[in-house]
Amino acid sequence: MRIVALVLAPLTALAACDDPSTTGDTEDSIPPIPFQMGPGLYAVGDETTIYSRTRLSVDGTYVDLDEAMEPVGGGTWEQRGEEMCFDPAGDGEDQQERCWTNSEPGEDGSFMSTRVDGEGSYRVTPLER
Numbered sequence: 001m002r003i004v005a006l007v008l009a010p011l012t013a014l015a016a017c018d019d020p021s022t023t024g025d026t027e028d029s030i031p032p033i034p035f036q037m038g039p040g041l042y043a044v045g046d047e048t049t050i051y052s053r054t055r056l057s058v059d060g061t062y063v064d065l066d067e068a069m070e071p072v073g074g075g076t077w078e079q080r081g082e083e084m085c086f087d088p089a090g091d092g093e094d095q096q097e098r099c100w101t102n103s104e105p106g107e108d109g110s111f112m113s114t115r116v117d118g119e120g121s122y123r124v125t126p127l128e129r
Contacts (some may be wrong), residue, residue, distance in 0.1 A: 045125075
């Protein structure tokens with residue numbers, strides 16, 4: 001009986017924490033969660049053309065793929081709040097970390113991704129998740 005009481009006491013306390021009436025939070029006061037990308041295969045381009053495909057892996061790595069689905073680059077990715085950051089492998093001038101913000105997805109699942117420095121914007125379409 002003591003074991004049951006020891007297990008139920010923390011669960012009851014946790015349940016009370018989730019109750020909005022006990023924390024003062026209401027559905028209107030909780031900020032919306034920004035759209036975030038996740039592991040999967042994405043097409044990157046514009047309204048009419050796919051420039052590349054990028055596969056995001058669960059382990060935080062990514063691979064850029066050409067039309068034949070052959071790797072042409074890669075590195076690591078990380079979601080930081082509302083920003084999606086990519087750090088290409090290597091130290092070349094064109095291999096510096098860049099961060100992007102994503103718009104809410106449209107009906108087809110695609111969204112606009114814009115570099116935080118304003119230097120570019122692309123349409124990103126999920127191909128598989």
